[in-house]
Amino acid sequence: MADVFGKERSALHRLAAQSTSRPYYRPLSPRGAEVGIDGRTVVMAGCNDYLGLSADPRVTEAAARALRRYGVSCSGSRVLNGTLALHEELEGRLAAFVGGEAALVTTTGFQANLALAALLDERDAVFADMSNHASLVDAVRLGGAAHHRYRHRDLGHLGRLLAASESASESASDPGRGRGRLIVTDGMFSMEGDLCPLPGIVELARRHGARLVVDGAHDIGLLGAGGRGVTEHFGLTGEVDLVTGTLSKCFGSVGGMLIGPASVVEHLRHSARSVLFSAAMPPPSAAAALASLDIIESEPERRRRVFGHARRLLAGLRSLGWDTGDSTTPVVPVYVGDSRLCLRVWQELLDAGVFTNAVVAPAVARNRALIRVTPQAIHTDDHITRVLDAFARVRRGLGRLLPAPGGPGRTEAVVA
């Protein structure tokens, strides 16, 4: 008889079990520009706290005050007993910052994206970039809508899919009701570090009468002169129907957000299962996010600094012969291609004193394994030099095992 506990190991599980490198679930301490691992201190070049706020004394002090005042947890969902004035203050501040009528904060960014399922049903069609975050993929599955995936950042493909769905516009299960159409994309892609072609997407959404949701998990706090995200970067604030995001990256905390028209936010507040049936964002996390927002608004130099590091890393890695794809941001992917080789590169970088992220399937397509390097505003120029020196050393050591720029690491992603 089949046993649900007898499932085959996932590809990631097999890879981790077979490899002598151990890049996953490694205890690290403390957090910051440098990190302890196995009793050594190495440069932390694999953390999404781009602005370096998670250990900023102003942020930790705000969290500590909230901890003393409200305790560790709300022990209940927002709807029944888990809403604090802190959550409402954060929602007001985030709506004003990102540029929307209203905001809903959730316990994680993953849950904010899952909440989108409440906008969908099987009569609708979603058009999604193939590199979208897993939480957006799961939201569409949960919502039961038809899922059309367009090639990464390919406006032509998106346009063709939208046009094709128009000719089949009537919902099969409910004749007479047109299909609701929704385009969903990451703003700044979490693995590739490139940006969605937002102006073209906005134009296609308008032309085809589709709603548009942008996940600003990586770009809110980082992109745009004021740090308001990819919409500000492209001068399109207010042109996106709904923006989602996380507080676990630029805000150095934990939590998620949805920002858009008040009527839609109210609908999500009362229907999204990931909101209704999960405990509220803990008070210290909400207070930390508010303190971080003050810093994001008042210290633009942090953004300049992290982008300076990113430019130096991208240029330095390319001149060493590494393939960094199309990234123009502080998510610096270094394409290795093969998953096993990627784990080996990760281990050698660690041996050379640098902690990075080994990213393999299912986070990327099987032939697109990469080392993700993420600088932070709290890194010094010397930290960046040490990262580049480590990559130079690994390249010398592994030599021809590695793909040349334009080699296997650059082949088009095939997303299952």
Ligand SMILES: Cc1ncc(COP(=O)(O)O)c(C=O)c1O
């Ligand atoms: C693009 C994107 N969306 C959503 C999330 C989920 O955010 P959280 O970590 O707050 O659950 C992430 C986090 O990895 C992400 O990269």
